[in-house]
Amino acid sequence: TNSLTMAWRLFKSLSEEQQRYEKQLIFEHAAFAKLCQQLLRDARRMTRGDLVFSLHALVSLGVPQNTLLVQTLVRVCQEKLNQLDNRCISVLATTLAGMDKDKNVSALQAGLQLLVEQRISSIRDIFVLQNLMKCLGKDAPVFLKKKLEMAVVREIDSLTFPNALRMFLALAAMNYCSHPILNPCSKKIQENVHDVPFRRLILILEACYTLQYRNVKLLSTLADYVNSTAYLWEKRQIILFLSACEALAFQPTELLDIFAEKVTEDPDFLNLKNLLTVLRVYSRLNHVPRVQKHLFFETLHSCLNKCLPQISNTELLKAVYSLGILGYLPHHALDELLQKDSKDELTLSDDLKEQNTKMLHCVKTCMELDSPSFTTPAFVPTENLSSLVPLSLRKAQEVLIELLGDENMFQQNVRLPYRYHIDFEIKMDSDRKKVLPIDATDDHPDSRVQRLAFLFAPVSAFCLGTTHPQGKLAMKKRHLSKLGYHVILIQNRKFQEMKKEDAVEFLKRKIYSEDDFSFPEATMQDNN
Numbered sequence: 001t002n003s004l005t006m007a008w009r010l011f012k013s014l015s016e017e018q019q020r021y022e023k024q025l026i027f028e029h030a031a032f033a034k035l036c037q038q039l040l041r042d043a044r045r046m047t048r049g050d051l052v053f054s055l056h057a058l059v060s061l062g063v064p065q066n067t068l069l070v071q072t073l074v075r076v077c078q079e080k081l082n083q084l085d086n087r088c089i090s091v092l093a094t095t096l097a098g099m100d101k102d103k104n105v106s107a108l109q110a111g112l113q114l115l116v117e118q119r120i121s122s123i124r125d126i127f128v129l130q131n132l133m134k135c136l137g138k139d140a141p142v143f144l145k146k147k148l149e150m151a152v153v154r155e156i157d158s159l160t161f162p163n164a165l166r167m168f169l170a171l172a173a174m175n176y177c178s179h180p181i182l183n184p185c186s187k188k189i190q191e192n193v194h195d196v197p198f199r200r201l202i203l204i205l206e207a208c209y210t211l212q213y214r215n216v217k218l219l220s221t222l223a224d225y226v227n228s229t230a231y232l233w234e235k236r237q238i239i240l241f242l243s244a245c246e247a248l249a250f251q252p253t254e255l256l257d258i259f260a261e262k263v264t265e266d267p268d269f270l271n272l273k274n275l276l277t278v279l280r281v282y283s284r285l286n287h288v289p290r291v292q293k294h295l296f297f298e299t300l301h302s303c304l305n306k307c308l309p310q311i312s313n314t315e316l317l318k319a320v321y322s323l324g325i326l327g328y329l330p331h332h333a334l335d336e337l338l339q340k341d342s343k344d345e346l347t348l349s350d351d352l353k354e355q356n357t358k359m360l361h362c363v364k365t366c367m368e369l370d371s372p373s374f375t376t377p378a379f380v381p382t383e384n385l386s387s388l389v390p391l392s393l394r395k396a397q398e399v400l401i402e403l404l405g406d407e408n409m410f411q412q413n414v415r416l417p418y419r420y421h422i423d424f425e426i427k428m429d430s431d432r433k434k435v436l437p438i439d440a441t442d443d444h445p446d447s448r449v450q451r452l453a454f455l456f457a458p459v460s461a462f463c464l465g466t467t468h469p470q471g472k473l474a475m476k477k478r479h480l481s482k483l484g485y486h487v488i489l490i491q492n493r494k495f496q497e498m499k500k501e502d503a504v505e506f507l508k509r510k511i512y513s514e515d516d517f518s519f520p521e522a523t524m525q526d527n528n
Contacts, residue, residue, distance in 0.1 A: 007061065329371075393423055396492075488511075
């Protein structure tokens with residue numbers, strides 16, 4: 001056991017390439033074969049500590065799980081399970097977490113789960129608890145997850161930074177979002193962010209996604225750290241970090257700007273995979289760099305053109321779609337895409353067909369509305385889909401009736417050209433002093449009628465913790481503006497939480513305030 005454990009300790013300190021080489025030398029060494037034969041003979045006579053540490057070392061060194069030696073040690077662990085102390089249970093749990101499920105492993109894991117249920121109240125060591133959580137995983141029954149949570153909360157005051165980091169990841173392995181544990185862990189991570197290795201940064205973001213833990217302060221701290229040390233990281237690493245942020249709909253603004261500069265300075269690192277990731281991140285987060293934005297998008301366009309000979313039809317569609325969302329039309333790639341569409345080369349299997357059809361429609365809409373030759377039409381045909389509004393918009397309807405005095409002063413469930421839909425529409429005179437009946441036309445005697453479009457969007461349509469709309473919503477707002485609407489975006493959840501009188505005052509400000517009549521922020525469309 002001591003020989004195997006020492007071999008593992010030396011082995012894990014090596015680089016990945018060295019490990020491959022040393023592993024081959026270990027397995028081919030005559031002494032290793034003799035050691036394994038001795039373990040096989042003495043397995044049932046070993047002490048509980050030697051037993052679990054030998055199994056852990058063998059599995060960690062990469063000895064195949066289906067070998068007689070590993071399977072024998074697993075079966076002996078089953079036989080001696082009740083004799084294991086908490087430390088041995090912790091080592092065994094760590095080992096099982098890294099093994100594939102088979103008949104013996106599943107039986108041992110089930111036995112371990114029963115043992116944990118009996119002993120949970122006596123386990124005081126956070127390190128042991130987090131190992132158990134990782135081993136039992138997401139399939140553990142809810143009552144056991146709650147017991148483990150209570151056991152950790154009892155010891156939460158003794159939480160150290162390394163344990164906080166491991167506990168955060170253990171909760172993700174168990175797929176159990178416990179705020180009484182996550183919040184103290186998050187605080188410890190923020191206090192010690194400079195000691196978090198890069199790989200762990202990614203794992204923390206992935207854990208937040210798995211647990212749907214939306215802690216803006218934690219994410220901002222991680223982003224600020226990467227931003228302040230960006231010169232230390234490879235571009236590939238920053239792409240990984242931004243991609244993990246994008247999955248959480250979190251917009252690290254400064255880091256996105258810094259990375260855009262890196263792209264314009266040295267675009268050669270952007271292979272097809274990296275390019276598609278960058279396009280997806282910036283389009284979903286609706287981020288246009290504050291400086292050199294034209295150069296940034298021209299650089300992406302140039303990289304896309306270089307990739308055209310090797311790009312698949314779906315990847316081409318996604319790339320053009322992402323740039324279209326940001327208001328940029330990559331003409332060469334767009335021509336290629338339209339040629340493929342005319343030849344029906346974009347037809348795919350049923351599982352992708354609907355998604356790709358929507359993306360292609362979006363691209364064609366961008367071609368028309370974001371074209372520099374497009375002019376705002378004097379009249380936009382609309383259709384009232386239904387007099388009924390969904391439950392989520394009932395409060396907005398009631399508030400508008402109270403504010404405007406009559407249902408005839410606004411229109412609801414309005415369908416527009418290009419498959420766009422708005423929740424409510426009202427019309428106002430040119431001075432924005434008076435709301436007009438909905439049947440008012442643009443030849444109103446006072447002056448041109450102004451149209452307001454209200455979009456009550458879910459929180460998920462905005463970047464995390466902000467009122468910054470994500471890509472598709474921002475594109476819709478831009479296109480409605482092109483059609484002559486003043487668009488008012490409202491986070492529906494916050495609106496629903498308002499008292500009735502506050503909601504009336506809120507919409508009153510939105511309707512009559514000049515600030516809410518500004519057009520969307522500049523995108524790349526002025527460069528086309």
